Amino acid sequence: MSLLQTNHLSKTYLDNGVATDALKDVSLSINAGEFVAIMGPSGSGKSTLLHILGFLDRESGGEYLFAGEKFSTLPDDELARIRNQKLGFVFQSFNLLPHFSVLENVMLPLMYSEVPESEWRKKAEKAIEQVLLTHRKDYPAIQLSGGEKQRVAIARALVTDPAVIFADEPTGNLDSKSGQAIMEILEKLNTAGRTIILITHETYTAEHAGRIIRLLDGQVESDTKVENRRKAKEGFVK
Numbered sequence: 001m002s003l004l005q006t007n008h009l010s011k012t013y014l015d016n017g018v019a020t021d022a023l024k025d026v027s028l029s030i031n032a033g034e035f036v037a038i039m040g041p042s043g044s045g046k047s048t049l050l051h052i053l054g055f056l057d058r059e060s061g062g063e064y065l066f067a068g069e070k071f072s073t074l075p076d077d078e079l080a081r082i083r084n085q086k087l088g089f090v091f092q093s094f095n096l097l098p099h100f101s102v103l104e105n106v107m108l109p110l111m112y113s114e115v116p117e118s119e120w121r122k123k124a125e126k127a128i129e130q131v132l133l134t135h136r137k138d139y140p141a142i143q144l145s146g147g148e149k150q151r152v153a154i155a156r157a158l159v160t161d162p163a164v165i166f167a168d169e170p171t172g173n174l175d176s177k178s179g180q181a182i183m184e185i186l187e188k189l190n191t192a193g194r195t196i197i198l199i200t201h202e203t204y205t206a207e208h209a210g211r212i213i214r215l216l217d218g219q220v221e222s223d224t225k226v227e228n229r230r231k232a233k234e235g236f237v238k
Contacts, residue, residue: 002029003163003195004053008062011048011218022048024218025062030197032163035190037198037206040215047168049215050199054166055083067163084112088157088165092172094149096156098142102133105141106155113160127155131185147178154185165189168199183208183230204230 011023023045040046051057058072096105106124131151171179190196207230214221
């Protein structure tokens with residue numbers, strides 16, 4: 001059974017009575033453990049698709065199944081709970097609290113989870129270790145480099161042990177060396193069994209994935225396996 005599946009998915013936005021189709025008849029299936037890149041030019045619908053897959057928005061037509069179940073009819077508070085428990089997000093702009101420490105930023109999702117407070121620190125420290133930032137755990141986020149901030153964002157996405165990690169242009173604000181380091185971390189997480197869905201406009205970045213879905217004008221233009229997948233080096237770039 002697919003972990004994420006859309007069947008004839010559509011999304012239409014209304015602005016002053018004018019309808020704009022952001023997604024049209026999108027059918028796709030993503031299995032647990034896959035690393036999938038979703039590509040497309042600006043306006044292709046990739047961000048809209050991410051928002052629906054991540055329970056940040058609802059479809060206008062068709063259906064979206066997560067682990068075989070349809071959740072989009074649930075009230076907002078229930079969707080938020082499922083999103084916090086089952087999904088992790090990494091955004092281009094990091095979305096860290098600048099004066100909170102690395103440890104405090106990573107612990108934030110646990111405050112809205114069912115994890116006992118006594119376990120928060122241990123779980124956060126484990127996630128920070130996975131992105132090689134233990135030596136920075138007590139530093140305020142404002143003192144970190146861009147690459148380090150994105151590592152914190154990945155650790156924060158990991159801390160609730162989600163079924164899927166969504167990475168929305170995670171290298172967009174980084175130099176090439178830091179961007180490569182982030183992609184190597186995501187690839188290693190996938191090798192360890194994590195399901196990764198990457199939104200990107202960069203072919204070089206997408207080729208770290210095992211599969212690339214290309215969108216154009218709200219529709220799936222192509223869905224192909226990556227034959228010459230870029231492999232992470234031994235160890236992360238620091």
